[in-house]
Amino acid sequence: xxxxxxxxxxxxxxxxxxxxxxxxxxxxxxxxxxxxxxxxxxxxxxxxxxxxxxxxxxxxxxxxxxxxxxxxxxxxxxxxxxxxxxxxxxxxxxxxxxxxxxxx
Numbered sequence: 001x002x003x004x005x006x007x008x009x010x011x012x013x014x015x016x017x018x019x020x021x022x023x024x025x026x027x028x029x030x031x032x033x034x035x036x037x038x039x040x041x042x043x044x045x046x047x048x049x050x051x052x053x054x055x056x057x058x059x060x061x062x063x064x065x066x067x068x069x070x071x072x073x074x075x076x077x078x079x080x081x082x083x084x085x086x087x088x089x090x091x092x093x094x095x096x097x098x099x100x101x102x103x104x
Contacts, residue, residue, distance in 0.1 A: 003100075003101065011096070015090075016053070017087045020085075020097045024081065028103070029103050030080075032101055033078060033088075035095055037067040039092065043091050043092055044090070045066075045067055045089065046089040049086065
């Protein structure tokens, strides 16, 4: 059973979906994602469980949540399967997304 860091992503494109963790080829991953605002201004972020960056409304698990300047948002216990990876969206550049966990 593998575990550890799945991804470290600098979300450098504003207002576009970015893949943090692709869907596993088989089985599941139980992940924690930490979003770190590295800027001096508030950022609005979105998280979604989707296979690709073609995110639909029903994929979204966080929508326009504000992370204050130099703040952090963490979500735990996110189960990723062969049809769901983890996608992130930010209102501006300056967000780091780190995902880690364990394969089931």
